[in-house]
Amino acid sequence: MIAALSGCSKQGGATTDTTEPANETTNESDVTATPEATDTAESTETPAAEDLSGTITITGSTSVEKPLTAMIDEFTALNPDVTINYTGTGSSAGISDTLAGANDIGASSRSLKPEEEVDGLKEVTFAHDGIAVAVNPANPITDISTEDLAKIYSGQITNWKEVGGNDADIIVVSREGASGTRSAFEELIKLEDAGGLVEDATVVEGNGNVQTAVAGNENAIGYVSFSFIDQTVKGLNVNGVEGTEENAKSGEYPLSRPFLFIYMEDKATPTIQAFLDFALSDEGQGFVEEHGGIRVD
Known part of the structure; x- marks a missing residue:
């Protein structure tokens, strides 16, 4: 989605090499x-x-x-x-x-x-x-396009008023480089085509830390697994589609x-x-x- 939380409970015969190609x-x-x-x-x-x-x-x-x-x-x-x-x-x-x-x-x-x-x-x-786009509950926006997400995460859009929000600097929160969720998110919004992740992004490990960072800052934006959307953070519609499991299964939700x-x-x-x-x-x-x-x- 998506991103993962914990390892398995039993040992088996698998060997892994998780080097992902750049593109x-x-x-x-x-x-x-x-x-x-x-x-x-x-x-x-x-x-x-x-x-x-x-x-x-x-x-x-x-x-x-x-x-x-x-x-x-x-x-x-x-x-x-x-x-x-x-x-x-x-x-x-x-x-x-x-x-x-x-x-x-x-x-x-x-x-x-x-x-x-x-x-x-x-x-x-x-x-x-499925990947949810999370903002602080105090943020007035409810919908965002994948194009604007790419511009925010690449640093081309830096103020919330540019996407219909308050006149405030956007705090970009992203995941660590090894995160599968980060790879998926960046691929789905075509971030590489937009120039890649902005240098001053706040990079944290794990869905929980993204959730905490967004919950604690009215002007932050992040991305998490669907299960991390609760009363502390607000999930945005993307391209007018709500981030639900049903919409992810159908492929209608863009970040799925x-x-x-x-x-x-x-x-x-x-x-x-x-x-x-x-x-x-x-x-x-x-x-x-x-x-x-x-x-x-």
């Missing part, structure tokens, strides 16, 4: 595509225990790292003969790996592009991510995106299919929710 959208496959109908993700009960074995290689988005790692740890604890290796390389790289046969499952925190939708490629939405697993249908072994089923089970969806995502059910 995920620049490493795309040149495959000529024929669109394939995608799977509809539905939450299921946890699959029954089976005699599963083998190794699954997952590469792709770093934004999905925390819920995915929790799923991997639990699944491999339940199936000790299974090893799952996850490397965070970025969504585009994960998709390219899947198309090239270099992984078993690709993880993506964006929708597939038309040229990436080839025959035999399947996708499963296992979570949704799907979390996807993609795989080639002819490579889906019983072990791979069992892990995909686990991700959509009640237990797997619990890890999504625990780490700040939105369940698919």
